[in-house]
Amino acid sequence: NAGVTQTPKFRILKIGQSMTLQCTQDMNHNYMYWYRQDPGMGLKLIYYSVGAGITDKGEVPNGYNVSRSTTEDFPLRLELAAPSQTSVYFCASRASMGEQYFGPGTRLTVT
Amino acid sequence: KQEVTQIPAALSVPEGENLVLNCSFTDSAIYNLQWFRQDPGKGLTSLLLIQSSQREQTSGRLNASLDKSSGRSTLYIAASQPGDSATYLCAVRRMDSNYQLIWGAGTKLIIKP
Numbered sequence: 308n309a310g311v312t313q314t315p316k317f318r319i320l321k322i323g324q325s326m327t328l329q330c331t332q333d334m335n336h337n338y339m340y341w342y343r344q345d346p347g348m349g350l351k352l353i354y355y356s357v358g359a360g361i362t363d364k365g366e367v368p369n370g371y372n373v374s375r376s377t378t379e380d381f382p383l384r385l386e387l388a389a390p391s392q393t394s395v396y397f398c399a400s401r402a403s404m405g406e407q408y409f410g411p412g413t414r415l416t417v418t
Numbered sequence: 419k420q421e422v423t424q425i426p427a428a429l430s431v432p433e434g435e436n437l438v439l440n441c442s443f444t445d446s447a448i449y450n451l452q453w454f455r456q457d458p459g460k461g462l463t464s465l466l467l468i469q470s471s472q473r474e475q476t477s478g479r480l481n482a483s484l485d486k487s488s489g490r491s492t493l494y495i496a497a498s499q500p501g502d503s504a505t506y507l508c509a510v511r512r513m514d515s516n517y518q519l520i521w522g523a524g525t526k527l528i529i530k531p
Contacts, residue, residue: 349507349521350462365518397461404449404469407509407519409462 309333311410313398319416320388328383328413330398336408338401339381341365341373343394344412350397356381388417420445420512424522432530433500439493439525441508446486449511452519453482453493455504462507466493470513498529 314329332339341353352365356375370392372384381400385392395414401407421444431437441451453465466475466482468491474483481494495502505526509519 349523352518355518399462406464406467407452408464409454411461 311398311400311408313396313410313413315413316411317414319418320385322388322390322417324388325384325386326388328385328396328398328415330381330383330410331379332381332398332400332408333379334400334402334408335378336400336402336405337378338403338407339375340399340407341371341381341383342397342399343367343392344397345394353383353396385415390417393417420448420510420520422508422510422520422522424506424508424525426525427523428526428528430528430530431498433498435498436494436496437498437527439495439506439508439527441491441493441522443489443491443510443520445512446489447513448486449513451482451484451491451508451510453480453491454507454509456507456524457504465506500529500531503527503529 311332337358340355342350344350351367353371354373356362359375359378362373362375375381393416395412397412398410399407423442450469452467454462456462468475468484479496484491505524507524509521
């Protein structure tokens with residue numbers, strides 16, 4: 308029972324590089340989310356999606372982009388990485404009115 | 419604007435004690451409330467989900483209650499164990515937005531052997 312999976316687990320980027328964080332869920336959930344969690348801080352919503360083809364900005368969308376071409380996948384794209392994007396990134400999904408499930412996270416360092 | 423508060427920010431108790439974690443919210447118009455735990459360096463694990471029409475939910479040694487009218491939820495942990503040490507977060511799903519959870523800052527719980 309895979310649930311929400313994220314790749315990679317760890318990544319080190321140089322300033323200005325780009326990368327895509329992958330997120331896949333196998334629960335047929337319509338709602339998917341990307342959060343970031345800085346050390347010692349709470350979760351901040353980056354982007355969310357209410358279904359394939361529909362995405363919207365959260366609290367901290369600058370420097371990121373998302374797409375949702377399928378129900379299962381919700382990749383997060385970082386363009387021109389900056390040190391301020393050093394964080395742990397969590398993907399989550401839920402069914403309507405249901406529990407929200409989280410992936411294990413991607414630990415990203417930008418130097 | 420919905421705000422979620424968790425008090426205390428940290429709690430340390432001896433193993434075996436029963437304990438209560440608190441979560442309060444300012445707007446009673448919520449769809450549901452969810453409790454999570456987060457272990458250091460790990461992701462979030464869902465513990466309990468209480469729909470707005472429910473008063474409580476139980477899972478093993480955990481019991482969560484919800485009082486919408488007073489804007490409060492409690493997470494009761496019976497017979498605490500060192501393995502319960504983690505940060506516990508509550509989050510409410512707003513009635514006026516079906517998309518986002520509003521998060522508390524969490525209570526860091528340490529169970530001393």
